[in-house]
Amino acid sequence: MSALVYLPVLVVLILNGKLQGAALLYAVCAGVLSSAVPYAADLIALRRVPQRFFGVFMSVNPVIAAVAGILLLGQVLDPHEWFGIAIVVTANALAVATSR
Numbered sequence: 626m627s628a629l630v631y632l633p634v635l636v637v638l639i640l641n642g643k644l645q646g647a648a649l650l651y652a653v654c655a656g657v658l659s660s661a662v663p664y665a666a667d668l669i670a671l672r673r674v675p676q677r678f679f680g681v682f683m684s685v686n687p688v689i690a691a692v693a694g695i696l697l698l699g700q701v702l703d704p705h706e707w708f709g710i711a712i713v714v715t716a717n718a719l720a721v722a723t724s725r
Contacts (some may be wrong), residue, residue: 634701641704667683670682677724680717680720680721680722681714681717681718683717684713684714684716684717684718685714687710687713687714688710688714691707691710693705
């Protein structure tokens with residue numbers, strides 16, 4: 626569905642001669658690496674990790690994204706944003722710890 630929405634943008638880029646092979650390759654790689662690879666990794670992990678822990682592992686993704694933002698982009702989160710992430714991770718950890 627997303628590809629259909631971006632199809633007019635692709636047509637405009639091609640007609641204006643702004644789309645070159647390298648740019649298209651980068652776009653395809655970014656699309657695959659940001660969606661297909663993480664989805665496959667999640668499915669593989671879900672088969673190997675107990676289901677109750679999988680939610681906790683998934684709640685750590687915002688922490689990883691925040692650290693990547695700091696290290697790669699220099700984007701620092703505000704204290705209330707870190708607090709929000711901590712609440713989500715803690716809630717998931719407590720849910721797993723208290724479940725039977």
